[in-house]
Amino acid sequence: MAFPSSSKAFARSTCELPDITRNWLYSENWKMRYRTAFNASGYGVHPSVTSFTMHQETHTQAGKIVRDLHALGQSYARTGGPWAYQWTGVAGAKVCKTGYHRYGAAIDLTRFDWGAGHYIDTAVHGKDTRRYLRRRYLAVVATCRKHFGTVLHCYNDPDGSHWNHIHVDRGRQAVAADWDYQTDTTIIQWAARDLAGITDMAIDGDFGPQTKQGFEALRTKFGAKGIDPTASPVNYRVWLDLIGRHGMADKDAGTYKAG
Template sequence: MSFPSSSTAFSRSTCEYPDITRNWLYDSGWKMRYRSGYDRNGFGVHPNVTSFTMHEEAHTQAGKVIRDLYSLGKYHGYAGISRSYQWTGLAGAKVCKPGYHRYGAAIDFTRFDWGSDCFVDTAVHGKARRYLRRRYLAVIATCRKHFGIVLHCHNDPDGSHWNHIHVDRGRKAVAMNWGWETDTTIIQWAARDLAGVEGLAIDGDFGPKTGEAFKVLRSRFGAEDCDPTASNTNTMIWLNLIGRHGMTDQDAGTYQVNDIERHDATAARD
């Protein structure tokens, strides 16, 4: 089943298409929790396991995100410690309003948790200390592996995504395209926080400065022959590289294209 064009999705507010209701993603042990508010430090409060309604395809794709974040934590955990994935925070999924939420094809993530000392809070960590920004970037890259549109604190067209990560199925998880802000912001963020390119705005505009920053990142990754705009497989390799660097808090170049097995990247694609 193909979801409609953006113009159609945002023109009506009637809920459509079959959906399912679950309180877990990928594995029944990885529960979802609803963000009910914030604590005094601005972190989201998620007191209870909660069931959410969404389209079955969106549930499947979101499950792949959690599966891959589990693998990052287990095999590339922060500070070299293997970490077991715990639970996922959400602000919502299917909502009867214009856009992909009404199809159950959009999800708003608020927290990804590997334990009390290793988590991503989407209301805080996107603009926190560098190692936390890197971990947030790892989540963004992983989301992009399975959703074509990823909105966040640096890709926020209407000013409402400062506190959550919105993913939707309005665009398949295809090869990167520098005409899409989702893809350009990931490269800009990686160049700034992984490769140390200073003074680079994360604005979604693939201009000359971003082009030069991309060259730096490409060199560090040993990816001169791996163009992320050329194929979905190449895109997955790049996103896996960014995710691994971000999760382990390592500078670009610690891992290179040759460290990412191509068959694993192909298996993870949409």
């Protein structure tokens, strides 16, 4: 089944691949678990391994997310590393409703778990008072953006339904950043606030004067003045990788440099 067109940046996909049903992402050791409820503290409950049906391309791209998150845990663990990736929480994939879910081209992600208490719960940690958890959530969002065209989350939530999960759709590697695109702008704003220390940064998807200031601060701290993320996919992946490393390690921008 052919996908409908979305934005000009993500108007193509590998439509000839079939749907597949799996209970794992990337490796059969990295299972998916279905979020069935929330506990009294607001965290998702994921009682059992569950199979999900989705477009094969979506499964492949989602697998790349967990592959990269495993690599971040191995090399950039905040404490007591290396961390080995364990499992992924999921709220749904192919569902008969409007949007990309009906084509199996979207997946809703709810938890990323490295074991030993090291995890991100997407219903809680994006706006947690603890900065290291917000940073880790940001690392997950940046990693998702490397492999999917659209990433919706607690700060990029156009219809108010994404406060408790990360929705990704249109499995494409990162194209060049587009500051008219809220997925990209919110990543920069979030990084400027929680990595570069611009604590009053609004994460609203509007690339205005404050966001430009934050972008320039990040570019200086990252040593990336010559790397324009809007110029090419390769350049943007440099930025996403830097954000992911800093976020996972709970480090201020500039700890790791471009190149």
